[in-house]
Amino acid sequence: MAILDLIKNRRSVRSYSAETVSDEVLNDVLEAGRLAPSACNYQPWIFIVIRERENRLRMSTVYNRDWFFNAPVIICVCCNRNESWHRKDNKDFGDIDIAIAVDHMTLAAQEAGLGTCWIGNFDSRIASQLLNLPAHIEPVIVTPLGYPLSKDKTAQKIRKSSGDIIYYESYRNGAQ
Ligand SMILES: Cc1cc2nc3c(=O)[nH]c(=O)nc-3n(C[C@H](O)[C@H](O)[C@H](O)COP(=O)(O)O)c2cc1C
Numbered sequence: 001m002a003i004l005d006l007i008k009n010r011r012s013v014r015s016y017s018a019e020t021v022s023d024e025v026l027n028d029v030l031e032a033g034r035l036a037p038s039a040c041n042y043q044p045w046i047f048i049v050i051r052e053r054e055n056r057l058r059m060s061t062v063y064n065r066d067w068f069f070n071a072p073v074i075i076c077v078c079c080n081r082n083e084s085w086h087r088k089d090n091k092d093f094g095d096i097d098i099a100i101a102v103d104h105m106t107l108a109a110q111e112a113g114l115g116t117c118w119i120g121n122f123d124s125r126i127a128s129q130l131l132n133l134p135a136h137i138e139p140v141i142v143t144p145l146g147y148p149l150s151k152d153k154t155a156q157k158i159r160k161s162s163g164d165i166i167y168y169e170s171y172r173n174g175a176q
Pocket residue numbers: 010011012013117118119120121122157
């Protein structure tokens with residue numbers, strides 16, 4: 001599928017079938033994340049793949065939605081803060097690197113017919129404990145990964161219009 005079609009068709013999926021995700025497909029999704037670009041090519045990411053049912057159930061304490069912990073796979077994408085690039089003014093680019101890796105994975109998943117849902121509103125402290133993370137490795141995004149239970153064809157992609165967000169040459173206040 002062409003990249004723009006993939007982007008147009010991707011939706012956050014909040015309902016998953018129990019169908020297993022094969023190692024081959026899972027590895028393709030992880031590979032898409034591994035190959036993502038990053039600031040200075042520091043690749044500060046760690047991908048934790050949670051497939052065991054017991055461990056997925058434990059993840060309900062991190063984000064308590066059944067569509068999340070019942071999905072056959074959960075991926076926690078973490079940032080190694082000792083490895084992320086910092087600009088001269090000390091801005092940490094780690095979260096940006098993580099977002100690019102996650103976006104690569106969500107699109108690779110979409111291409112394979114799988115669903116994902118970015119989750120940022122989880123309990124990071126509990127996730128760190130459950131996943132045995134040292135202090136410098138921060139969980140940034142978790143996503144379920146699995147086959148969508150139902151395709152909600154009515155789901156609209158709600159976005160601002162191009163006119164509201166794109167400016168040429170310089171920003172202007174007010175309507176264009
Ligand atoms: C950084 C980030 C964090 C998000 N966190 C959550 C979340 O905690 N829970 C959730 O259900 N959706 C979460 N979402 C999904 C957004 O709500 C969703 O992407 C947005 O509404 C657009 O819908 P779409 O993904 O179907 O196009 C998050 C998305 C992003 C990019």
